[in-house]
Amino acid sequence: MSSTQEPTDSIVDAPGLPERQAVQASVDDAAAAEAAAGPAEVLDGNGAAAAPDVSDPTIVATHSYLGHCDDLVGTSGLLEEGRVYRLPVLPLDGLVLCPGATLPLRLAFRGDRALLQQALMAPAPLTRLIAVVCCHRSYSTPQLQLQRVGCVAEIRKVGGGGINLLAKGRQRVEVQLEATAEGSLQLSSVPVKVLPEPGPLAVPLEARAGMAWHPPGIYALYDSWRLAKRARRLFHSIAPQAREFEGNPLELSYFLLSNLPVNDNARQQLLEASTVDERLRAECRVLQTLGVLCCRACRIFLARSTDAIQMSEEGISACFVNSHSWVHDIVTLSTVTPGVLLEGSPETAHSWFPGYSWQCAYCPCGHHIGWQFTAVRPGLQPASFWGLRRPALQAGGDRDPVPSAGAGLYAHSGSSSEDGNGGWTSSEEEESEGAS
Numbered sequence: 001m002s003s004t005q006e007p008t009d010s011i012v013d014a015p016g017l018p019e020r021q022a023v024q025a026s027v028d029d030a031a032a033a034e035a036a037a038g039p040a041e042v043l044d045g046n047g048a049a050a051a052p053d054v055s056d057p058t059i060v061a062t063h064s065y066l067g068h069c070d071d072l073v074g075t076s077g078l079l080e081e082g083r084v085y086r087l088p089v090l091p092l093d094g095l096v097l098c099p100g101a102t103l104p105l106r107l108a109f110r111g112d113r114a115l116l117q118q119a120l121m122a123p124a125p126l127t128r129l130i131a132v133v134c135c136h137r138s139y140s141t142p143q144l145q146l147q148r149v150g151c152v153a154e155i156r157k158v159g160g161g162g163i164n165l166l167a168k169g170r171q172r173v174e175v176q177l178e179a180t181a182e183g184s185l186q187l188s189s190v191p192v193k194v195l196p197e198p199g200p201l202a203v204p205l206e207a208r209a210g211m212a213w214h215p216p217g218i219y220a221l222y223d224s225w226r227l228a229k230r231a232r233r234l235f236h237s238i239a240p241q242a243r244e245f246e247g248n249p250l251e252l253s254y255f256l257l258s259n260l261p262v263n264d265n266a267r268q269q270l271l272e273a274s275t276v277d278e279r280l281r282a283e284c285r286v287l288q289t290l291g292v293l294c295c296r297a298c299r300i301f302l303a304r305s306t307d308a309i310q311m312s313e314e315g316i317s318a319c320f321v322n323s324h325s326w327v328h329d330i331v332t333l334s335t336v337t338p339g340v341l342l343e344g345s346p347e348t349a350h351s352w353f354p355g356y357s358w359q360c361a362y363c364p365c366g367h368h369i370g371w372q373f374t375a376v377r378p379g380l381q382p383a384s385f386w387g388l389r390r391p392a393l394q395a396g397g398d399r400d401p402v403p404s405a406g407a408g409l410y411a412h413s414g415s416s417s418e419d420g421n422g423g424w425t426s427s428e429e430e431e432s433e434g435a436s
C-alpha cells in the first residue's frame, strides 16, 4: 500500500452528498459568492445572523466514507511485554502507527484479506491483532525497506463485506524480519516481540529536597511529568488551534507522535524511543525547532505549523484510506503558500470530510503534496482548508529538526536500544534550563 494522488474514491458514497454535477455547480456558486461578498456571516430568513455550520471533527473521525462498519464485540487484552508472538504483519508505506491512533484500512487485495481473516480467526490473546510496520517501497527493485519497530493494531470495526476496517494502535513491537525483504516475503506469521512500556518517571523526593548527589536539573531531564508540561506548552505554541490534550505523560507522548507535522522518518525515531521521558525529550527538541513546513523533495516553503487546524477528533493529523487501498496520512492546515498548484476539478465523491470537495495539490517541483478541501454546503466553516501529506513534508531550512541519516536523534541500528547516554548529548542544556 502506498501513495497515489486520489484521496478517497471509495466503494461507498459518502452519505448526504449530492450528485457530482450538482455539487460542481454549487462549488462554482459558492466560490462566486465568496468572491463577491467574502466568507462572511450567514443570514437566516429574517435577515439575522445565523450560527455558522461548523465542520464536526467527531463525524470525520468515524470515517463515514467507508460506509457502515460493524463494531466487533469485546476487546483483546494487552500482550505480555518482552514475549514473542507470531502475528500477521502489514507494511504501510510512509505510515507510522502508534498506540492510541486510529488506522482505517481497505483491503482490496486477496493477500491482505487473507491476513484479516487470519487475525479474526486467531485464538486469544491474538484475536483481531495485526502488526503494522512502516515501509518504503523501491520503484526500481521489488524490495520493501521495512522498519523493525512497529505497532500492534486491534481491528475494531469491519464493513463492506470484510474489505473496510478500522483498527486502533495498541502496543509497540519489534518485528523480527530482515530489514530488506523480497516483495514476495511471507508476512502472514512473523515473530514480533512486544516492547516494554515503562511508566513515567518523576524526580525523586531526595532530589527535590536538594539531598541527592546530582543537581535537580539533571533529574528534571528525566522527569516525565515536567517534560510533559513543557511539551504541551511547546505544542500549543506551534499549533495554537489544536485541541488541548488531557492525559498522562505516556499518552501525551503518543498523542504528539501521531500529531506532529513531521514526516515518517522523524516519527519512526520517536516510536523507537524506549522510554516515555526519552520520547518526550525528543518531541520537545522537534517542537523547539518546528515552525516552517517545506516540500521534502525540493525544500521550498509550503506552510507554517501555526496554521494547523483540527478537522478530525484525532487531532491536527489523521490517516484516511482511498478505494485503491492507499492510506494517506495528512496534517490539516488553514492556508498554504500561494505557490501550491491545484490540478483537476473539485470532486465530492467519497470525500473524507463530509460536506467538502477535494482537489489534488502539487508543489511547484511537481511533487504531489496533498489536497485542498472546499466546502460545498453553503455556510460550512471553514470554507476551505488543506490536507498536506506528512510523508511529503520536511521541517524547513536551517531549523530542520530532523538530522540526516547516521546522525539521528538516536541512531537505529536494528534494535531500539541506545548507547550509554541514551543518545543525548550536551545539546540538552536548554531542556535542563526549561525543566529546572
Ligand SMILES: [Zn+2]
Binding pocket: 295, 296, 297, 298, 299, 300, 363, 364, 365, 366, 367
Ligand atoms: Zn517540491
